[in-house]
Amino acid sequence: MVTDKSLDPQLSRRSFLCKSTQIALGLGVVSVPSISCAKALGKRSLSFVHTRTQQELTLTYAWGQAYNPRALAQISQFLRDYQTGQTHPIDPKLLDILWAIQGEMGRKGVYEVISGFRSPQTNRKLRRTSSGVAGHSLHMQGKAVDIRFPGIDTDQIHQCAVEMRTGGVGYYAKADFVHLDSGQYRTW
Incomplete structure (x- = not known):
């Protein structure tokens, strides 16, 4: 279910607190990104449906500064290489990016x-059959995910992620998805 930010006082307060921190620090030298606000604000939850496996997952993966190891293991299993079944730990920063995008867009x-996650075998196979697949993809390190968000145009997700400047952001308009990763900020 997608909700409007104005209807959720908790999201509005969190957004206000994060933006207030950014504004206050912006007057000086440093600005705090939205992800750093996540750790100060309590519970962080995400919901997913995998377009390849049709599996669904909803869970709370962190509370404050503590990540839930059991939830992280569930996410790693959920985001496994759907072709080989191999799993790899998923970078919690990637989850925080997804969580922050929801907050910035005012949607759940x-x-x-x-x-x-993609195994090296799957990544090689995709490179042979698709353009735009990196040889050293962060997917192979559990640091990348390709997503869309029903009810929000992928261009809006792309723009939000670009403005956040918290990792790699790729926009694949024809395929209708956005690549997000927890590597250095860059766009394509």
């Missing part, structure tokens, strides 16, 4: 996952 809902 279910992320549609196109691709999470």
Whole structure:
């Protein structure tokens, strides 16, 4: 279910607190990104549906500064290489990016996952059959995910992620998905 930010006083307060921190620090030298606000604000939850496996997952993966190891293991299993079944730990910063995007866009809902972790074998196969697949993809390190968010145009997700400047952001308009990763900030 997608909700309007104005209807959720908790999201509005969190957004206000984070933006207030950014504004206050912006007057000086440093600005705090939205993800750093996540750790100060309590519970962080996400919902997913995998477009390849049709599996669904909703869970709370962190509370304050503590990540839930059991939830992280569930996410790693959910975002496994759907072709080989191999799993790899998923970077919690990637989850915080997804969580922050929801907050910045003022929406809660279910992320549609196109691709999470990729084994080197799967990545090589995709490179042979698709353009735009990196040889040293962060998907192989559990640091990248390709997503869309029903009810929000993928261009809006792309723009939000670009403005956040918290990792790699790729926009694949024809395939209708956004690549997000927890590596250095860059766009394509």
